[in-house]
Amino acid sequence: MRQIEIQVGDVVATATLRTDAAPELTARLWDALPIEVPLVHAIRSGNCAEATCAELVDPDQKVESQVSFFYPGMVAYRPATGELTFAYGQGQARSETGTHWVSYVGQVDGSGDDIFTAWEATRSVGVSTVAIRRKEGA
């Protein structure tokens, strides 16, 4: 089982990668860690924060375990743009002209209340930073 740590400010949460459902994309994410990138609130996809990492861009990569809707605690990855989505509530992968598919690559362990608050805060306070690293011992 592969686990990652997601940190925003002083808040750290653990998430388990869905390696069976999305083997290639979870491997790609794992190989890119650690990363530290700006985190902003979604402007079309609802209750989630987003981060983009150049190392994760792969326009030719198939979207494994594809989802459109987000639920609390989901970590999603869109390989075409290298975008990671962190959902603290209901959301949907949306663009200017409709919806699209992303890969459901991870799920926050436990209740996630503190990290959800941190993700949601990007809406009122603006850009933050998210650091993602491999969990030690995982």
Add this chain to the structure above:
Amino acid sequence: MAATRSMRVTVGTATAEYTMLDDFAPKTAEALWESLPITGRVTHARWAGSAVFTKTPNQPVAAVSDVELPVTSIYPGTLVVRPGRGVAELFFSYGVAESRGATGRSYATPVAEAVGATEEFFTALAGTWSGGSTDVTIERVDG
């Protein structure tokens, strides 16, 4: 032809003038006009795209329940009113934006459009995405 009414909208330190679209939606435009001045905070949209919004309990606009001229697209520079629960939701678009919610598109009424120099103002609106919520004031021009 009736004289055109205008509002002054200040977001942070940036200001723009908005002309009322009385021909589009006279009842809703009048309700907003009668509710001025409005002060509060604008936050970047999370569903609508390139837009910011504020909610106001001011009357009579907060009591508006109809969508007088239903639109989903919020043209750049347009202010739309969307009925809420005891509040009116005002969206200011600076780019590609739609009235949307968790379950998809929704409808709002366009009541005003920005006129004149807007580049600095739109930059201020867009800036709420990375900079966070900021103050907004909406008032009548010339009282």
Add this chain to the structure above:
Amino acid sequence: MTNRRVVVECDGVRAEMELLDDNAPKAAAAVWDMLPITDDAFAAKWSGDAAVIHPGPGAVQDVTELENPVTSIYPGAVVMRPRGSEILFGHGVGEYRWGVGVDYVVRIGKFVTNVTEMLAVLRKTETEGPRRLTMSRPA
């Protein structure tokens, strides 16, 4: 830079439309390139309060992008479908739709003179049938 104007004449009414070069540079340039355009404007059958023309073959067919897409057609707005198969002129509550539902178009213009009179003429297409409409460059 001041946007270019296009003259629209329909049923004896003349109005000017501002071409939205900033909003849709490719679509606006293609329309300008094809002027004058003349066609019968008829009432939209899916999109509500809008009159529709079909510009025919020309530069607009090469415009495939959705530049700043919209679905709503505000009163006085002029929109075009990618690949230029149709141009719609909004005169009330309009939303671009076709057989399978809502779809997106590009805003290419807005009426800026004689608006009330032009919208009244366009509205007549709903009850009185098609009207001959011409889009042209100002003299």
